[in-house]
Amino acid sequence: MKLPDDPKERTKIFVLIGIGVVVVLILVYYFGIRTLLESRAKSKAEIAKLKDDCEQAEKEIDQMAGDRKSNSETVLRIKDTSDKYVLKPGLDGRYLLGAAAIIERHAVKLGITMATPPADAGVVDLPLARGAAKKTMKAFGVRANLKCGYADVVRLVRAVESENPMISVSLVNITGQRDDSKKHVVGVEFQWPIWVDQDMPSKLEAKLKEKDEEPKAGAKK
Amino acid sequence: MNLRVDLILETERRSASVVSGKSLVRVAYIVAPILVVLIVAWIVVATISLGRELSDLQERWKTDEPKKEKAALLRKQLGVNKDIDKEVAGWGKSRLRWHDLLLEIQKQVPPTIQLRDLKITQNLVITNNAPARVFRMTLQGTAVGNDPEFNKANVQALKVRLEKIPVFYDVMEAGGVRVERFEQPSDKDAQRNNRVFEVSCALKPRKFE
Numbered sequence: 416m417k418l419p420d421d422p423k424e425r426t427k428i429f430v431l432i433g434i435g436v437v438v439v440l441i442l443v444y445y446f447g448i449r450t451l452l453e454s455r456a457k458s459k460a461e462i463a464k465l466k467d468d469c470e471q472a473e474k475e476i477d478q479m480a481g482d483r484k485s486n487s488e489t490v491l492r493i494k495d496t497s498d499k500y501v502l503k504p505g506l507d508g509r510y511l512l513g514a515a516a517i518i519e520r521h522a523v524k525l526g527i528t529m530a531t532p533p534a535d536a537g538v539v540d541l542p543l544a545r546g547a548a549k550k551t552m553k554a555f556g557v558r559a560n561l562k563c564g565y566a567d568v569v570r571l572v573r574a575v576e577s578e579n580p581m582i583s584v585s586l587v588n589i590t591g592q593r594d595d596s597k598k599h600v601v602g603v604e605f606q607w608p609i610w611v612d613q614d615m616p617s618k619l620e621a622k623l624k625e626k627d628e629e630p631k632a633g634a635k636k
Numbered sequence: 637m638n639l640r641v642d643l644i645l646e647t648e649r650r651s652a653s654v655v656s657g658k659s660l661v662r663v664a665y666i667v668a669p670i671l672v673v674l675i676v677a678w679i680v681v682a683t684i685s686l687g688r689e690l691s692d693l694q695e696r697w698k699t700d701e702p703k704k705e706k707a708a709l710l711r712k713q714l715g716v717n718k719d720i721d722k723e724v725a726g727w728g729k730s731r732l733r734w735h736d737l738l739l740e741i742q743k744q745v746p747p748t749i750q751l752r753d754l755k756i757t758q759n760l761v762i763t764n765n766a767p768a769r770v771f772r773m774t775l776q777g778t779a780v781g782n783d784p785e786f787n788k789a790n791v792q793a794l795k796v797r798l799e800k801i802p803v804f805y806d807v808m809e810a811g812g813v814r815v816e817r818f819e820q821p822s823d824k825d826a827q828r829n830n831r832v833f834e835v836s837c838a839l840k841p842r843k844f845e
Contacts, residue, residue, distance in 0.1 A: 420647050429661075436668070440672070443672070443676070447676065448675075448676060448679060451679050451680065451683050452679065454683060455679070455682065455683050455686055458683070458686040458687060458689075458690050459686065461690055462686065462689055462690050462693055465690070465693040465694065465696075465697055466693065468697060468700075469693065469696050469697055469700050471704075472697075472700040472701065472703065472704035472707075473700060475704055475707040475708065475711070476700065476703045476704060476707050478707065478711075479703075479706070479707045479710060482707070482710050482711055482714050483710060485714055486710060486713060486714040486717055489714065489717040489718055489720075489721050490717055492721055493717065493720055493721050493724055496724050497724075501724075539760060541760055541767040541844060542760055542761060542762045542767050543762075543767070544762050544765040544766055544767065545762075545765060547765075548719065550723060550767075551720050551723055552723060552724065552727065554760075565738075565742060566742070568738065569735050569738045569739050569742070570735075572734050572735040572738060573735035573739075576731075576733055576734065576735055577735075580728045580731075581724075581727040581728050581731070582731070583727070583730065583731035583732070583758070583769065584731075584732070584734040584756065584758075585757075585758040585769075586756060586757055586758060587734065587738075587754065587755065587756035588753075588754075588755050588756075589753065589754040589755075590752070590753050591750075591751065591752045591753065606758075608724070608727045622717075
């Protein structure tokens with residue numbers, strides 16, 4: 416195409432071409448490039464988030480073996496303590512018989528006569544601190560009534576306390592008698608820890624079995 | 637008189653410059669579209685490449701996400717179990733080995749003091765935002781002797797021992813040992829110079845943690 420000879424006409428044509436080019440560029444930008452750029456920006460943000468998520472996830476996955484080991488050890492420790500030191504309910508769901516048997520066993524071994532059979536001193540919930548989670552243990556008290564010398568009280572308390580590091584003496588009442596200075600009227604209350612959820616021992620057992628089975632299942636895969 | 641002769645017409649004039657406007661426009665006709673096409677192509681290729689990267693990461697996330705959830709669940713269980721473990725251990729830490737203290741009391745009471753009554757009580761309270769056992773001990777008895785001043789000194793000495801001897805010092809609240817009562821017995825049969833007394837001991841809270 417030959418451009419007109421008249422410079423004015425020529426300028427007009429250049430201006431028209433310029434306008435056309437600008438319009439085309441704007442259309443290309445709006446309907447092509449801008450959409451692509453927006454999509455790129457969105458993809459970039461998504462990629463950054465996914466990268467972070469994947470890295471975080473992989474870190475957590477890497478820690479799983481350690482966590483699993485630590486969890487197994489913790490459950491085992493709790494179960495061991497529970498089996499040894501936490502008072503279990505009898506078939507009737509009550510705790511007195513088990514606790515009384517322990518006190519009586521020690522008393523018999525030490526040659527101390529109980530004035531009356533050990534009595535139920537009740538279950539006490541631990542107070543909850545503000546914002547603290549519910550406790551999993553509470554205290555069960557048993558009162559031993561004796562008529563014996565001071566040294567016998569010490570020996571009985573020592574025997575019970577030494578056998579179970581979680582038992583606490585919650586009350587002692589030693590009153591001397593005028594007619595017999597060697598034998599006092601004694602009341603001693605021992606507090607045992609008990610699980611709030613009576614099924615806790617079996618739940619711990621189940622947790623441990625779960626842990627044992629997990630690696631086997633992993634090995635099959 | 638001047639005479640002007642135009643040898644060439646206005647339209648026949650040519651620029652003497654090496655780069656003419658017309659040639660620039662011609663070059664621009666070719667270069668500008670190529671540039672635009674290159675830019676668009678670069679954006680398209682980069683977008684496709686990003687799309688692939690995104691798709692790869694989505695696949696990776698599909699594999700990682702369930703494992704991550706499992707790991708998070710395990711960590712939550714570990715947290716719960718550690719809390720239980722800490723609570724269980726707290727029971728041992730909160731108690732006092734009372735047989736040691738009872739034995740020491742027996743050793744520290746001089747023959748001139750007859751203990752008549754010994755009481756230990758326990759309260760479960762919140763202290764410093766944690767549950768704790770707070771023990772209190774009360775000793776009641778008679779200081780026996782002909783000299784009331786000597787009896788008073790004996791009771792004071794017992795108080796000091798309960799404060800200072802290591803086995804007590806470690807567990808007693810500072811200033812927690814007090815002589816609550818020191819007086820002549822009201823009992824008619826009792827010796828006039830004997831003194832009945834009561835010593836109370838506040839012990840430091842024993843936290844369950």
